[in-house]
Amino acid sequence: MMSSAKEMEFKVFNDSIHGHMELHPLCVKIIDTPEFQRLRNIKQLGVTYLVFPSASHNRFEHSLGVCYLAGEMVEALRKNQPDLNINEVDKLCVQIAGLCHDLGHGPFSHLWEAFLKQKGVVWHHEKQSVEMFNHLLEKNDLIGEFEKYGLHERERRFIKDLILGKGDSCDQGKQFLFQIVCNEENGIDVDKWDYFLRDGLHLNMNIIFDYRRILKFCRVNEICDEEGNKMLHIVFRGKEAYNLYEMFLVRSTLHYKAYQHRVVLLLDQMFVEAFMEADKHFTLKKLDGSGEIKLSEAHKYPETWTNLTDNIFYDIVGSHLNGLDNAKDICKKILSRKFHHFIVKSKYCFPEDVEEKKAKEELKKKAKEIEKKLDSKHSSRYLVLFSHIQFGGSCPDPFENIYFFSKENPSRSEKVDLKEIGLFPISLESARHAEFFLFDKNKDGKKEERDEAKSLFLRYLDNKN
Template sequence: MNTAHSTQLLTPAFPGEQVPTARAQCTVRFRRFAPGAGQAFPGKRRLRGTQDHPLPPTMNVEYGKPNGKVFNDSIHGHIYMPDYCVRVIDTPHYQRLRDLKQLGVVYWTFPGASHNRFEHGIGTAYLAGSMVTNLLSRSDSIALQLATRSGPAQPSERAATRAHPLDPVALTSSTATDSGARQGLQSNWRDLERDLRLVRLAGLCHDLGHGPFSHVFDHQLLPRRGIQSDVYGRFHEQRSAMLLAHMCQQFEVALDAMEEALVTDMILGRLSPQSARLTNRFLLAVVNNQRSGVDVDKFDYLTRDARYTLPRSAGFDYERFLRFSRVIGDEICYHIKEANNLYDMFSTRMRMHKMVYNHRAVKACEFMITDAMVLADEFLGLSRSIQDPEAFLQLSDWILKRIEFSTEASLGAAKSLIQQLQRRELYRFVGAALVPVSCASVSAGDLTAWQSDGFVQLRPEDLIVHHQVINYGKEGGADPVEQVRFFVDWSTDETVGVRREQVSSLIPSHFEERMLMVYSRRRDPRYVQAARQAFERMLQRQGGWSPPHRQVGAGEQLPQLFPDRKTIA
């Protein structure tokens, strides 16, 4: 039901809310609406601007009008992107993401995994805007700041803003009706509008720096080519910042130098001298939360990846995170009842890694594509492009076609591998075992030392020994939920931590496993059998499989072995 209310002072709607264009009458009009994704509270009052008191530029838009664009997203439905996001989307830097599959090599095993980083960036920008809109609408400090109060708020004022944090009636008071207060109100709105714009752009641009086949480029090609982790450009977040700077130089993007630095910090999830000036430092944890890993990037990619690969595996509800979160201090906190939902999210991440991202056929394809790119790197300069934005913009998944149809003699070996991949003549899976941390240094050379005398002689280059670490997002098996702060009561600012045993007795006590996976580059059954025998002998006789402070005792169960004598087809 619609209601109307008039007042002398216009108070705008909360940042990012889609509101109608300004009206000529100096009347504040309220309209009730049903809750939806990204909206703050059921029954929140939305209001129209006036000619004398226009809304901030990015909020003075109407859904579907030409100054923005509506995207029909497969996960979030019809979502609105404001014009400053559309200007970024319509650049070669962002359009390149159409040619980067979100899951890279996974598509060679899961045909449904055809989604790309173009749509993931738009989805992340949408969730970033939704989360910040919700957080700002529930922040006491933001509400009182908008009211331009001087001095600490009285208890009654805190209660009013907490009940409806940006309620225009609650924010309209005698102390905020003079001209100075109005100027302060407009200034504060400009700051909040800027924050919303920057965090959306950070979500949009956070994956600009991914190379061909995404994480294969970072974690396999570059290390194989001797690019160490301390080299700038080694990780895709750093290259995203590089391409963002290049984009700002080449095109009219709604960012000045300071704002560009802030967006970079939001992408990297870091606190720098520039971002230290932010009033709302929680913005640095919206897209890339370095502390707990709970961020909108993860909300989108886990939901999207599960939809296209294992439709029944997305066992968490990201919309509840948007609705049951607040900013307390400089930290994003969640309602205590969302603790189990957070564990479900990290459990979904673990399942996706075990069942999809590190599927044994996926890894076989991944190793073959890596070998092909390593062989072609000297001619194509893939690894040399990480600090050259012009060269890097030329790279995408189509690099395989460039190799396949090239007449360059030096690319012959790489071309042969790609043709072998297309015929589904994959590297052969030898076996896998769960191993302790002490086995992290086992190499192909160590494995060949355990081969028996026979008709074939294994060489280290015949084998691939891969150490796969799967966890809940924190190295060393730490519990990421322990890094999250929770609140129990909406009416107080007290926060608490939780332990897994307080949530459920079914939650695991350790959050990491190490899997040793072995593949044979030679498909000859004799070589595969020799490798499998060497692997089994090493598992059975090597005391190093137990923790280093003790030996394997008599009758003690050895690490779990998963031999497979079938060809991966």
């Protein structure tokens, strides 16, 4: 039996975004573990902090915010539709999934995934979060605490499925709970709500969408897909279409102004190069004393992972190991702000026969082609990077998968056409466009050589060539 609310002491956290947040005592037990406290030392925006000095917030406070918002959304659905039969265990599972969804992030957040991908390692932070959740439970002897609140093996599996955004552990008729923390259907979830607001605050950018209104006007309806399968979806009142439009507009703005700022992209590249070089010689000790492992192997060992944070950058800089000269040289260039010289940027529209979902691969291929052509004249001197801003993530038009209901007929849902309600679908216009950036790795390069590279770069980006 789960303890009643009166018997439990909720802890209050004072947050810069949500104000005073009350969190369940089991959530507090999780927060007070080394595995979770580790998130205090992982920057939410990775190297973006080196470009925007106030973006110093960490995965720790973001995770608390997602936990809180997950509870708020569950409560909103319970209030709007008592017949959904959402119980306290359901709510706690969703909250813990929100709290633990980022346990697996590596140093500098998404940057670590880029590093491992370049190493040829197939790895995703969501799966790592599940691994760390398992480790956290065992290492801190929390299984008994979970069962004290009615979270047995089946519920713990449900939490892990919620972190991944998919699974078969959900009770019949409650599949919509998968759309709260990690919404694979249309990208409307509390994880994004928190980081939009939190990142916007610390980047000093005005955020215009209002999640509180969305909570007031959301419900669960049965939707029939194109194959005739019936599923329960979280849907929204028709008048909130503009609010959701603004939410996706916030996303594209944050990407354009910050996440894919050209200096951020360059720093990502330099950090990855530093870690690639360091991985050849720098090792981490297994805490059981059984040996040492490479940086690119750390994710296999939860004990080691618990101690791997953004501090690894300074561990490399201060290391006296032989063979680290190249890695340390890159790190020192970063610290002394000796970045590659920016030459020019240019817009690019990729061919009509390329699907939007394959845009990133097409753009990577184009960047490498241009670098190869420039290298034939200048021997690996130039670097080509790109930014690609999509309105709603992998889907160019997120409104494809959003359903709305009316005040007159709340149980019936349908999609809306943005044009019909007076909104210009910028996603469809921008999804086929990108910006390419040309950098010179030689800070002291001659102007004549850069002018030649610039001319070639712009010619190669011409769709006619």
